[in-house]
Amino acid sequence: MNNSQILLDEIQRIIGRSTLSNLSSATAACDLFEVYVFTLILEAAEREGAVLRFEDVRGRIPPSRYFFRTSPGHIFSTEHDYTHAIIQFQNAPILEAHVGVKISGRSGVLHECDVAVLFRDEAISCRQGRVVPRYNKVVLSVECKFYATPIPLHQARSFMGLLTDIPNGDDRFFVVNTHSSNAEKMLAYHRKNWEHNLAPYAPDYVNKLRTAFEKKFANFKAKHA
Amino acid sequence: MNEQEMIKLNADLQRMLNDLGLGWINEQVNEQVRAGKIVTKEVQMFKEVDAEQLSLAGSYRPSGRPQQMIGVEPYTPEEQLQMLLDAIEKSMTDVAAMKEEIASFFRGQDSEQQPAPSQIVLDQVEGQGTITLSLEENVDEERLTQQLHRLIAQLRAEINS
Numbered sequence: 226m227n228n229s230q231i232l233l234d235e236i237q238r239i240i241g242r243s244t245l246s247n248l249s250s251a252t253a254a255c256d257l258f259e260v261y262v263f264t265l266i267l268e269a270a271e272r273e274g275a276v277l278r279f280e281d282v283r284g285r286i287p288p289s290r291y292f293f294r295t296s297p298g299h300i301f302s303t304e305h306d307y308t309h310a311i312i313q314f315q316n317a318p319i320l321e322a323h324v325g326v327k328i329s330g331r332s333g334v335l336h337e338c339d340v341a342v343l344f345r346d347e348a349i350s351c352r353q354g355r356v357v358p359r360y361n362k363v364v365l366s367v368e369c370k371f372y373a374t375p376i377p378l379h380q381a382r383s384f385m386g387l388l389t390d391i392p393n394g395d396d397r398f399f400v401v402n403t404h405s406s407n408a409e410k411m412l413a414y415h416r417k418n419w420e421h422n423l424a425p426y427a428p429d430y431v432n433k434l435r436t437a438f439e440k441k442f443a444n445f446k447a448k449h450a
Numbered sequence: 451m452n453e454q455e456m457i458k459l460n461a462d463l464q465r466m467l468n469d470l471g472l473g474w475i476n477e478q479v480n481e482q483v484r485a486g487k488i489v490t491k492e493v494q495m496f497k498e499v500d501a502e503q504l505s506l507a508g509s510y511r512p513s514g515r516p517q518q519m520i521g522v523e524p525y526t527p528e529e530q531l532q533m534l535l536d537a538i539e540k541s542m543t544d545v546a547a548m549k550e551e552i553a554s555f556f557r558g559q560d561s562e563q564q565p566a567p568s569q570i571v572l573d574q575v576e577g578q579g580t581i582t583l584s585l586e587e588n589v590d591e592e593r594l595t596q597q598l599h600r601l602i603a604q605l606r607a608e609i610n611s
Contacts, residue, residue: 229459232605236598237466243594244583245545249471253581254545256572261548264555279564291567305573373537374478402544424544425551
């Protein structure tokens with residue numbers, strides 16, 4: 226056996242013992258990334274003074290397992306006891322944060338938001354009525370992309386297209402764990418909110434994004450004070 | 451390592467990832483390979499020449515200074531191999547770090563009224579299976595990641611030898 230083969234066998238053994246080996250699809254890895262971004266949003270809300278709670282789709286405190294819905298999912302789905310967060314600021318409407326919910330766009334077409342923060346009264350109405358939240362009730366949404374390689378340009382193009390149907394000022398973000406000078410060039414040119422190289426070991430990027438989320442929550446509070 | 455050996459190592463690595471159920475990493479790398487490498491080149495521009503002037507229809511001749519243009523070139527076998535190794539390192543490092551960060555966030559939310567979860571469940575597509583990740587599991591992901599970095603560094607040294 227040559228040296229490369231020995232190294233390859235050892236690499237296989239190491240990866241096989243890691244969390245990565247549980248993620249047998251790109252979607253699964255992206256789902257984990259969405260949950261990570263969800264926690265960053267909640268941290269930002271907390272830093273702005275919010276009280277956080279978690280509940281499932283039936284309004285109960287979730288037990289020891291938190292279910293996160295991924296694409297495509299409806300806010301009213303009871304397929305599992307999906308978990309969402311309740312964000313409560315003083316003297317402001319209560320918000321909910323969700324992973325992987327569909328919302329209705331301006332055209333009436335449904336789109337998925339990887340992570341979305343919306344008014345709780347809208348969320349409750351949608352769960353009761355088994356309908357989809359409206360785009361203008363989503364105060365913050367993030368399109369999350371997890372890639373092992375530089376992100377393909379078509380992902381940024383899709384995001385740009387999505388924005389035409391779910392516009393809401395500059396409260397929509399495009400966040401990736403990797404980079405692509407082409408995608409970034411296009412998003413920067415069109416003045417869209419984006420962040421790249423997002424990973425827990427890259428504190429500069431994490432802080433920049435969390436600060437942007439904090440600013441959104443600060444504006445939300447000011448608007449409703 | 452010569453080009454043929456690099457191509458073989460690339461195939462072996464891709465097979466290993468498929469065996470581990472991580473074929474999506476191969477797909478992403480292959481997508482990038484297919485898209486090619488964006489390069490800026492200086493290109494001599496040509497201008498259509500008056501056909502009557504040269505009594506030749508459809509003639510073109512070099513005109514003016516060369517221009518900077520965008521082109522696409524294929525990746526070399528070595529670049530393809532390095533991209534695959536980068537992708538393996540990136541995905542393992544990021545997944546391990548994210549899982550730890552998520553677990554740490556939920557541990558920080560632990561209270562009497564709302565105990566921290568011990569697991570998160572990712573529902574891939576509604577009704578089509580789930581992936582459960584334990585947030586308490588005592589797997590030393592950081593140590594595994596460091597081992598992977600060391601092994602891949604050794605593999606890169608083999609490639610450059």
